[in-house]
Amino acid sequence: MSILIDEKSKVIVQGITGREGMRRSKLMKEYGTNLVAGVTPGKGGQEVNDVPVFDTITEIVEKFGNIDASAIFVPAPLVKDAAIEAIVAGIKLLLIVPDRVPVHDVLEIAEYAKEYGANFIGPNTLGILSVDKAVLGMIGGKASSAKAWFKKGNVGVTSRSGGITSATSYYLGQNGIGLTTIVHVGGDSVIGLPHNEIVKLFQEDPETEAIVMFGEIGSSQEEDVAELIKNGTVTKPVIAYIGGKGAKSGTRFSHAGAIVEGNKGTWEGKVEALKGAGAHIVDSFLEIPKVTKEVLESLKK
Secondary structure, three states: OOOOOOOOOEEEEEOOOOHHHHHHHHHHHHHOOEEEEEEOOOOOOOEEOOEEEEOOHHHHHHHHOOOOEEEEOOOHHHHHHHHHHHHHOOOOEEEEOOOOOOHHHHHHHHHHHHHHOOEEEOOOOOEEEEOOOEEEEOOOOOHHHHHHHOOEEEEEEEEOOHHHHHHHHHHHHHOOOOEEEEEEOOOOOOOOOOHHHHHHHHHHOOOOOEEEEEEEOOOOHHHHHHHHHHOOOOOOOEEEEEEOOOOOOOOEOOOOOOEOEOOEOOHHHHHHHHHHHOOEEOOOHHHHHHHHHHHHHHHHO
């Protein structure tokens, strides 16, 4: 199985006629994603990568029925309207790719998502890839690369860094470790589904046997994962690397969401919480494949 998306998920791209929308819809379709349509107001009737373009999501739903997921590739100031249009139209999973989306807009999107029973990944995310099934967003860059780098297996990956999402998955594959689903939760300070929610989904997935998590300073996502392990909600092994060891209080590390404020979100606090809960902490990023392999072997005993 996989989490969030699979080969049957009906997907649309909002902003498909823009540069990124055109490039990433090509990746998605060539990888095998069930990409049924795209949306750009005023561009209805066109085609992009053999995908029909509509002016509104309502028109798409009338033609294709309920849509499962939307990848949003529009300028940051337009994200709120695009996301709300998708949510009101009944789409239950949104991928919000752009960065610099105003925090207030994200909070409004979150309120609509809660009211309509929807979820979203991002903002500031590369997306989701369910191996050999579908990709929502831009993980892998090209379909040929994604198919070559990421092999089917039993490890789920969740990451707060876009580049490290791909790098972690690539190095796991190079060491003979296959994956179920790869998720970049997003790098902004306010996001839809954080680490702890993704880890719970992996816990429920029968094909995922272990979870690799790339964490960072800032926010409480990693501490929340530790609490899930501690209280028994998550019983599958979690292998974690936390970035930002050398960052000082008040210093932003890489992403808008990776900033230490006082004693909150510190590297030490995250590592201590995860270790105390029983997670497998690696001190070096390159140790992730080795430790993951050891954990998988221990599950066979």
